[in-house]
Amino acid sequence: MFVTLNLNMKLLPFMRGSFEDIINSKLEEEDVGYVEGGGTLLDVNGEVECCDIEIYLNDEKNYKKLINILSDIRMAKGSKIISEKETINIGKD
Numbered sequence: 001m002f003v004t005l006n007l008n009m010k011l012l013p014f015m016r017g018s019f020e021d022i023i024n025s026k027l028e029e030e031d032v033g034y035v036e037g038g039g040t041l042l043d044v045n046g047e048v049e050c051c052d053i054e055i056y057l058n059d060e061k062n063y064k065k066l067i068n069i070l071s072d073i074r075m076a077k078g079s080k081i082i083s084e085k086e087t088i089n090i091g092k093d
Contacts, residue, residue, distance in 0.1 A: 001056070001057045001059075001060045001063070001083070001084075002036065002054060002055065002056055002057075003054075003055050003057065003063070003066065003081055003082065003083045004052050004053070004054055004055070004081070004082040004083075005023070005052065005053040005054075005055060005070065005079070005080075005081055005082075005090070006050060006051075006052050006079060006080050006081075006082055007019070007050060007051040007052070007053065007075060007076065007079045007091075008050055008075075008076045008077065008078030008079045008080075008091055009050065009051060009075070009076045009079065010047070010048040010049070010050070010051075011040065011048065011051050012040070012048065013040050016038055016040060016051045016053070017038075019051075019053065020035045020038055020053055021035075022073065023035055023053060023055070023069075023070070023073065026069045026072075026073070027055070027066070027069065030065060030069060031058070032057060032058065032062040032065045032066055032069065033055060033056045033057040033058045033062060033066070034055070034056055035053060035054070035055055035056075036054040036055060036056045037053075037054045038051060038052055038053040038054060039051070039052050040052075063083065066081070067081065067088065067090070070090050071090065074092070075090060075091040075092070076091045077091040077092060078091050079091030
């Protein structure tokens with residue numbers, strides 16, 4: 001199962017990569033899945049608008065574990081998890 005973590009954060013690709021590493025480490029530690037990749041969305045002026053991190057879950061049952069893992073990581077308000085079934089706001093700060 002694939003889900004997208006949409007970060008309401010203006011991270012350059014190398015900073016997004018550091019964020020991906022943190023998330024991937026926690027996912028692997030809990031045997032939930034892994035980070036598949038990511039991307040940075042630029043606006044018409046070439047400014048960073050937001051970032052996506054693509055996450056693969058090795059079992060649909062791990063979706064709630066993913067939410068708990070991501071809830072422990074500090075993310076900007078407006079960040080969200082997007083799956084086939086729903087979109088959940090995850091950012092707090």
